[in-house]
Each structure stands twice: as C-alpha cells, then as structure tokens.
Amino acid sequence: MICYEHPLNERIRTLLRLEDLFNKVDFFLARATPIEHHAALVALFEILDVTGRADIKSDLLQELERQRGLLEGLRKNPEISEEALNRILNDITVAFRDLLNVSGRIGGHLRDNEWLMNIKQRMSFPGGACEFDLPSYHYWLSIAPEVRHHDFSEWITPLLPIRSSSNIILKLLRNSGRIFRYTAYQGLFQQTDSGHLAQLLRLKIEKEIPCVPEISANKYALNIRFIPFGPDQKMNVYEEDIDFELAYCNL
16 A cells, blocks of 8 residues: 555644655665765755744644643543553653753754855755865765764754654654545545544555545545556546545544
C-alpha cells in the first residue's frame, strides 16, 4: 500500500513540511560527500523559513498542553495501557519543557550567523552557490566531513525541540485515525456531510494501481479524483473502479 496524506488546515500542513525537511536533513547528513551536505544545508534553510512563523512555538506549546490534559483523563479507562499512557505523557512533558526553554525567536542562532545568511541569500538565485560566488562555502565543503558534521550539530540542535514536539503531535494525530474502506467508481469518489471531523486525511491504495489521488476537501464535502500516472500524464480520470482506505484523523 502507498499512503497519501492530505492536511486540512495550515497548522498540520506546517508540521508535515517540517517532518519532511528534518527527515531530509537526517538522510543527507548521514552521508559524507560535499554534495549531500549541501543538500542537508538547503533543507536546513527551508526549516528556517518554515519556522519563521512567529506563533509556531506557542501553537506547539498549547497543543502539547491540551493533549496532556486529554490523555490524563484516560487514566481510569481499562482499555488504555497504563504503560503506554505514561510513556507518551512523559514524552509530552520532556518536549514541552525543552520547547519552553528555547529562548528568543526560533532559528535566531542561524539568523545571527552572517556567514550562513550570506549563503542562504545566494542560494535563492539559480546556481547561486557556485564556488566563484561563495569561495568560503566552497572551502567549508572541502574540509573533513567530521568538521561539517560538528557544525551541523551546532546549527540544528537548537531546532530539535520543535522537531520532537511536532513529531509527538503528528503521531497522536495519525493514531487517532478512523479507517473506512470505499470504492471510487470509474476513478471518482464524492462525499458530502459525512459527519467525520478531521484535520488530516490518510488515503491508502495498492502500489500496483498506476494512478494518484487528487484530493479536494472542506468541512462540507470531500472529492477525490484518481489521475492516471505516466510520463505523458494528462488530467484524465482513471477509468476503472478503485478500492481504497481512508482514515479521518482528528486531535
């Protein structure tokens, strides 16, 4: 199965973008070549742009506190594992404390680094990070990978409370999903006034089906069109019936 996630508000959209970017930093930073470390730095700059929203820290703190209150209310529920509940509550407590200890604006330590901001500015131009544009950056990419790893550790560590907090919220959101099975007849599925509250939709179809879902949703209606995939892809609707799973996730 392949899963497609569709956020239904800006906050969840932001958290999904951060998750993707942090995963890219992990992937490229685990390598040692200059090109891969360049890609890691590009992702780091994108994280800086995404976290530039002034309210992301307060949004995360409020949501962690709300989830802690909801989960505490489940302590007497015999269907809930006490061990699992304590584990997630401890994770929330640690993430809340670490995020609360982040002083100033998120990513301020990067914005105060004139060398990094010069590189970021040049990267906004196509091919702007060439060695003749940024000789000091070219030198940095040529030094030992261990030194670059050390630098990256200093740059990304202050951002980790944002990552851990958003990961907890996304995990709780995904685990909240109520799964239903539907059929898109001749590639189309429509639903109105379903009664399902959701902040995130998670759609799963068989990988072997050569199409991708195009999802349009609001609080009144849900429309899904399955579009054939191929090198000469057009916007025609897939003409066969498609069985799929749809999870409505809501915190």
